[in-house]
Amino acid sequence: MQPAVYCEISEIINSANVSSQLQPIYNLATNSVLGYEALVRGPENSLLHSPYHLFKAADAYKLTTALETLCIKKAIEKFSLLDLPGKLFINVTPNYVATQLNNANWLMHLLKKQGISPNRLVIELTEQSRADDIDQLKTALKRLKTFDIQFAIDDLGAGYSGLIQWSEMQPDIIKLDRHFVHNCHQQTHKQHFLRALLELANSTNALTIVEGIENQAELECIYNLGFNFAQGFYLGKPTATPTIATPNVIKSLISDAISQLIQQAEQSSQRLLN
Template sequence: MNSCIHCGISFDFYEEGFLFIESNQIDQHITDSYQKMNDYIAFAPYSSLDIVQSELNRLKYTTDLRMGLSRTKRPARLIDLKTFELRFNEKETVNFIQHGQFVSYLQPIISLNSKELYGYESLLRTKDSNFTLSPWKLFDVAAKTGLHSLLDQRAREEAVKARAGQVSPGTKSFINFLPSTIYNPDFCLQHTFKIVEKYQVNPADLVFEVVETEKIVDVGHLKKVLDRYKKEGMKVALDDVGSGFSTLDMLELLRPDYVKIDRSYISHCDQDQDKLNFLKEANERAQALGIITLAEGIERIEEAEVCASLGYDLGQGYLFGKPAETINFPEVSSIR
C-alpha cells in the first residue's frame, strides 16, 4: 500500500534559497559549493532556478538521491530525484495545484420521472483566468508528480463549499474522487469529514462517486473506501459504468447507492439497438440490487425519452444544463 507522504504537503520552487541533497553515499555528490550537514545530507545556496536546473541536469542520472529546496538552512522536504525533476519541469502547474484558486462548477441532475431537480454534480475548475489548463491536465500533472492526493483533496473541499448559499438542503451533491489517493480510508478521509462538518452540510446530501479514470485493481480496498463514506451517512456512486473497468459485474461486488451509465451508451441510443439492449440490462440489474440509475451525457430530447421509458431514475447532460459557477436549472417539462 502506498503512503500518504505527499498528501497536503506543500513543495515550493523558490527563486533563491538553499538546495539540499540526500543520499546513502553523499560523498560522491559533494562539490566545493556544497556544505555537508551530516553523513547523508548536504546543501548549497542558489540565487536562481537556472542554477537548480544545472544541478538537476548534472545529478539527474544519479541513483539513490533525493532533492529539496528551502528558503533557509533548515533541511527541506526531500523527494526522490525523478519526482523532483517532474515537479521542476511542471513547476508552474505544481504551484497552482498547491496554491492556486479553484472553484466548483455545478451541473444539474434531474429526475426523469418527475422532471424535478434532484441534485448537482460538482466539477473542478480553475478560478484564475490567466491559468487555462483543463481539469484533465491538472489531474494528469498531479498524478505524475505525486500531488494527486492533494489536488483530489482540494477538489472535494471546493465541492462541499459550493453548496453554501446555493444548494438547498435535500438536494444532492455528486462529488468525484480518486480511489488511488485514499490509502487508508479511516485516516485519508478525515479531512473531507471535517470539511463537511465545518460547512454544516448534511452528510446524506453528499454522493461521492468513483471517477472514470481510475482502474479498479483492488476491489476489496475500494469497497472499504465506499463503506467508510457510508459509515458517515454519505452515499456513493460508481461512475461511467460500461466504459473501461467499470463493468456491470462491479454493481454486485461494490453495491453502490447510485450507478451512472457511461455517456457512450446514451448518445443516439434511440437509433442503436445494441445500446438499447445494454441500457435495459444495466437498469434491470441495478434495480434488482436497489441501486438508483443515472444516465449521463444526455444531449437530445430523444435520448432522455428513451432512458425515461426504460425506467432510469435520473438524467444528466447538456440537455438539462451545462456546468456553471452559479446554479442554473432550465425547464424540462417537455420530456414525455
C-alpha cells in the first residue's frame, strides 16, 4: 500500500488541483505595475496547501517535474484569464529549466494558446536548489532568450552560489532576498550592500527588484537608495484576483520626491537671485 502522502500528491497532480495566486511587482519611478509573480497553492484544508509542503512531498516521490509543469500551466492560464498588465514571473528550479525547457516548443504553444507574448514571461530561477549541469542550464536559458523570454535570479543571497550564477548566466533581472531589505533603514551596512548590488546590476544591464518590503520605512529607504522596482506584503499580498492599481503608499512616495525636487529647485533659484 502506498503512503497517504504519495496518494495525495499524485491525486493533486493528476487532477490538476493546484491554483495560482499572484503578487504585484511595482515600478516606483512610474507609479505602475511591472508585473505579477505567480505563487502556487495546493488544495484548501490540506497540509499540501502550502507550497513548501507541496513541493517537499513531490520531491520525496520524484514528482517534482510533473508538479512544476502543472504550476507553469496554471500560472499562464490564470494570468491570461485575468488579463493582467505587465509581465508574468514564474518560479522554476534550475534543473527543470535545464532538462524540460531546453526544448521550449510546448511552452511557446501554451503561451500562444493563452494569447500571451513570450516577451511578457520571466522565468525565475529559485536559489533554493543548485543546477546539476550548469552548461546544460546555460544552453536552455540561451534558447529561451531566442524567444524573447527573460529570466531572473530569485532571492539572490538566500541560497546556492547566487553571485556565481549571476556572473555565469547574465540574467535580465535580479531579485534581492528580503534579508537585505529587512530593517535596512536602521542598518547602515545593509544600505552599503544594497548600493553595491544595485551598482553591479546596473553595470551588467540587469533590472533589480527588491523583495520583502514590509513597511513604509523600508520602502522609503530602498527608494532613496535608487531602486525603482519593489515587491512585498506592504505593497500587495498574493491573491487569486490581484489589483491592477498602485497602492497609495507609492503615490505618496513619488509625490514627496517631486515636492523635494521642487523645493530644491526653488532654493537654488533663491540663492542665484541673492
